Amino acid sequence: MKECRFIAASGMLGIGVPEDSLRKAMACEPHFVAADAGTTDAGPFALGMGVCAFPREAILRDLTTLLRNTVPAKVPLLIGSVGTGGADVHVDWFMEIVREVAASEGLELKVAEIRSEQSKDFLLEQLGQGRIRALNPAPQLDETTIRRSERIVGMMGVEPLQAALAAGVDLVVAGRCSDPALYAAMPIQMGLPHGLAWHAGKVVECGPSVCERPAHGMIVGYVRPDEVVIQPIGPGLRCTTQSVAAHSLYENADPFCFTEASGVLDISETVYEQIDETSVRIRGSKFGPAERPTIKLEGAELVGYQSIMVGGVRDPFILREFDDWLAKVIQRVELSVEKVFGKSLEAMGARIDYHAYGRDGVMGALEPDRARIPHEIGLVVEATAADQQTASALVQLTRQPLLHQPTTKWKGSITGFACLHNPAHIERGPVYAFNMNHVVLPDTPVSMFRIAVTHIEEARHATL
Structure with a gap:
């Protein structure tokens, strides 16, 4: 059966990655491992000041654990919204940690950096062309707002991640990124249903929080042509139909329809089924492609x-x-x-x-x-x-x-x-x-993002 297997290694890089659970999860021979590293929940200071909400030591610890297990297995690792805010300064900061881990662990890495920070001149041009639209509610956005912003990022969907993965990298270091996109990118790239792929990402983005009683551990996901299976790995972790359905509603104004850069996930006809003591099957999730992509701005x-x-x-x-x-x-x-x-x-x-x-x-x-x-x-x-x-x-x-x-x-x-x-x-x-709750109507879902591939062991650098 065609399927995409993945590991959601942490709900937030910096809170800990239990290596014993990761090693057990790696037995599923995943196609990729991913972890979110950013959020607006921490407030605007991370984006404004260009700092991370977690101490460097915590990020270094978690990234070391992940790369130590994924690189030898030749399994790509995706980290999204690095440094909490996902701006260029955060990508640079995170790459310093990547180099430190590579040196300490003796790893050779091919890394894709995806930058999501937007230039003010570009956004002023888009504003003048009427290609920036307000969401509801939204503050006033004009030239003055853009000029006085410290930093502005665009939230990428699956397409920039897919372009990075196509380069055959060991690690994707992504700026500001949709959390579910980290998990939807490869299944969609493999030709699996968009609705199931996006729904899988939606329920695992916070790691073990999708479980009945969250604890240390991680989630293994299986995306197949007609189903998604969510399986927790870790002591005492258990997913139920209620916990998975509840997390599907998490952080959304509409309980059934969730807008992403390339369309809308619709779970109004989704069915949840308990398949064993700890695992849940998801069926029936759909995805409606947008007439044109939208990239959400955060300033x-x-x-x-x-x-x-x-x-x-x-x-x-x-x-x-x-x-x-x-x-x-x-x-x-x-x-x-x-x-x-x-x-x-x-x-x-x-x-x-x-x-x-x-x-x-x-x-x-x-x-x-x-x-x-x-x-x-x-x-x-x-x-x-x-x-x-x-x-x-x-x-x-x-x-x-x-x-x-x-x-x-x-x-x-x-x-x-x-x-x-x-x-x-x-x-x-x-x-x-x-100071923003707006979207840009870009030329393509990738056009607002810059992707570069770095070979750390040889200090070589190439732009895609």
């Missing part, structure tokens, strides 16, 4: 610099009237800001936010249980301004009012706020925000 821009102060309140009198007490603190702080800087926070283009953990620090205004009086509150004060010095000055102005704001139940001086650190304020540095 990050600098919105200012931030300083914070962390402290706590345990005084029962303050806690009983916390909203009124904090409102008076805020009023005093705003008056102090105007006296020191000669203008209001709004006029400065700055803001001070107060996050009350133990009451509504997580949910904010959506918290349904705000009437309950907690026994203590952790308060994080967050000042954002155009420069670091101003942000620190603003948060410093909040300390004295927080320390000594009186309550209606106590006469005389009080100290009701305990700072966690000394000095009390902490400089967080630059702060970024995502």
